[in-house]
Amino acid sequence: MANRQPAEDWPFEISPLSPLMAAAVTGFDAATPIDDFARDSILEALGRFKVLVLRNQDLAPAAQAAFTRRFGELEPHVNREFRGNAVPEVHPVNNLDEDGKPARGRNIGNYSWHTDKSYMPRPSLATMLYAVTLPPAGGDTEFADMQAAYAALPERRKTELADIRIVHSWERSRQKNGSRLATAQEILDAPPVTHPLIRTHPMTGLKGLYIGNHTSHVEGWPVDKGEALLQELEDFATQDRFVYRHRWQSGDMVIWDNCSLLHRAVDNYDIEAHIRILNRTVVRGSVPI
Numbered sequence: 001m002a003n004r005q006p007a008e009d010w011p012f013e014i015s016p017l018s019p020l021m022a023a024a025v026t027g028f029d030a031a032t033p034i035d036d037f038a039r040d041s042i043l044e045a046l047g048r049f050k051v052l053v054l055r056n057q058d059l060a061p062a063a064q065a066a067f068t069r070r071f072g073e074l075e076p077h078v079n080r081e082f083r084g085n086a087v088p089e090v091h092p093v094n095n096l097d098e099d100g101k102p103a104r105g106r107n108i109g110n111y112s113w114h115t116d117k118s119y120m121p122r123p124s125l126a127t128m129l130y131a132v133t134l135p136p137a138g139g140d141t142e143f144a145d146m147q148a149a150y151a152a153l154p155e156r157r158k159t160e161l162a163d164i165r166i167v168h169s170w171e172r173s174r175q176k177n178g179s180r181l182a183t184a185q186e187i188l189d190a191p192p193v194t195h196p197l198i199r200t201h202p203m204t205g206l207k208g209l210y211i212g213n214h215t216s217h218v219e220g221w222p223v224d225k226g227e228a229l230l231q232e233l234e235d236f237a238t239q240d241r242f243v244y245r246h247r248w249q250s251g252d253m254v255i256w257d258n259c260s261l262l263h264r265a266v267d268n269y270d271i272e273a274h275i276r277i278l279n280r281t282v283v284r285g286s287v288p289i
């Protein structure tokens, strides 16, 4: 969709960042209350470009939460470590240990391809991630276009996959990525759910694969066979030709569409030497169909 001309009446300037997806938005202040037209323009641009990079933002957590709330209900984090924050809907994504020193081990699941909250009955529509402190270089985020990957599958394969449903599980996700295991309370908060493998986008109607690290297995299939299918599809869908890599700049707030993308943090900086802090807000979406 990135080859379409941007609408001329959007209340911001927009510049595509790659032929595949992603666009930089300038002339827009997310810290100032926005009207419905501005909100709808952002949503339209998000449907078209999938990743929007709002440049030159200056966002306190409360302002980020207020901006995000204009797009829907904010999602609290299943991980209860985050619930004591001053603005609890704003989740810190950082590499700090208990002493505030940079360390490996926190948020390690972010390095696996995933789509936010797919283990929930109503997963995230969009995530907003604001750069607070960046390492001198690296600390990139990658996005893979699940609609482009689906479109590239042979027609026969699309037909084979049409009616498959996938079990997504916070508990299984934590096991797979080597993070602290889910607690009993977290499992109660987020029991396994099933979603279609092929998801129809709630705004654009386009079809895409709905997979990633929060998947557990294929409903009704032997676990091994289902895991093999999920791995095969992820390997296919995250080839370079479907991926955009975002190199963060100070002041960036990135908004991405979780209905059509997988994303992951890239381990390309000295994680034990440099601090990387981003503030995340998540808009709850609809039941995938």
Ligand SMILES: [Fe+2]
Residues within 6 Å of the ligand: 110, 114, 115, 116, 263
């Ligand atoms: Fe994420």
